Amino acid sequence: MDDVLKEREGAGSDIFAMLRDEVLEPAGVGPDSLTTLRTDNAPTGEPFGGYGMFWTQDDIAKVAKLLVADDGVAGGTQVLHPGLLDASLQRDAADRGITTGGPTPFHYNNGFWARDFSSADNAAFTSPFSVPFMSGFGGITVALMPNGSGYYVFSDNDEFAWRDVVAESNKLDSMTGG
Structure with a gap:
C-alpha cells in the first residue's frame, strides 16, 4: 500500500x-x-x-x-471509501473476501475477519448475519456488531472467545426498540 x-x-x-x-x-x-x-x-x-x-x-x-x-x-x-468499507465489514454480498475451511469458516477481506451467525448459533438469531472483527496477537479482538455496537478485549492469554458477546449485543435492539 x-x-x-x-x-x-x-x-x-x-x-x-x-x-x-x-x-x-x-x-x-x-x-x-x-x-x-x-x-x-x-x-x-x-x-x-x-x-x-x-x-x-x-x-x-x-x-x-x-x-x-x-x-x-x-x-x-x-x-473511508464506502465500497471498500462495505466489503471489509461484510455488507457487500458480492465481495465476501477469502473464506477459510474448518468447522467454523471465517471470511477475510481487506484486513478484517468475519464470522457468520445464524439460528444454529442462537435461536434469537432469526436472520443470518456476519460479525466483522479485527484480531491481534495473543487475544486482541475488536468485534463490530451489525446493530452498531462494538466489543473489544485486549488479552495476552491466546483467548479469542467472544461468540457469547454477540448474543448479548443482539439483545440491545430489543431493549431499545430497534
Missing part, C-alpha cells in the same frame, strides 16, 4: 502519516495512537503494519464507531 501511495502522491508520502492525518485525527483518537514504531527506530523508517501503536479504550471505541455506526464519516467528511 505504501508503494502505491508513493507512486500516486510522490516519494515523500508515508502510509502511516496518511492514516494519521486523514483517518485517525478526524476520528478523534488520542495522541498515543497517532504514532507508530518504525524500522531502524528512525523517523524515516518504514512504519510497522502490525505492531507499534498504543490504543486506549477510548481510541478503540472511536475507531469502532467510525467503522460501523458512522459508516466511515468523521467530522462530516467521508474518510
Whole structure:
C-alpha cells in the first residue's frame, strides 16, 4: 500500500502519516495512537503494519464507531471509501473476501475477519448475519456488531472467545426498540 501511495502522491508520502492525518485525527483518537514504531527506530523508517501503536479504550471505541455506526464519516467528511468499507465489514454480498475451511469458516477481506451467525448459533438469531472483527496477537479482538455496537478485549492469554458477546449485543435492539 505504501508503494502505491508513493507512486500516486510522490516519494515523500508515508502510509502511516496518511492514516494519521486523514483517518485517525478526524476520528478523534488520542495522541498515543497517532504514532507508530518504525524500522531502524528512525523517523524515516518504514512504519510497522502490525505492531507499534498504543490504543486506549477510548481510541478503540472511536475507531469502532467510525467503522460501523458512522459508516466511515468523521467530522462530516467521508474518510473511508464506502465500497471498500462495505466489503471489509461484510455488507457487500458480492465481495465476501477469502473464506477459510474448518468447522467454523471465517471470511477475510481487506484486513478484517468475519464470522457468520445464524439460528444454529442462537435461536434469537432469526436472520443470518456476519460479525466483522479485527484480531491481534495473543487475544486482541475488536468485534463490530451489525446493530452498531462494538466489543473489544485486549488479552495476552491466546483467548479469542467472544461468540457469547454477540448474543448479548443482539439483545440491545430489543431493549431499545430497534
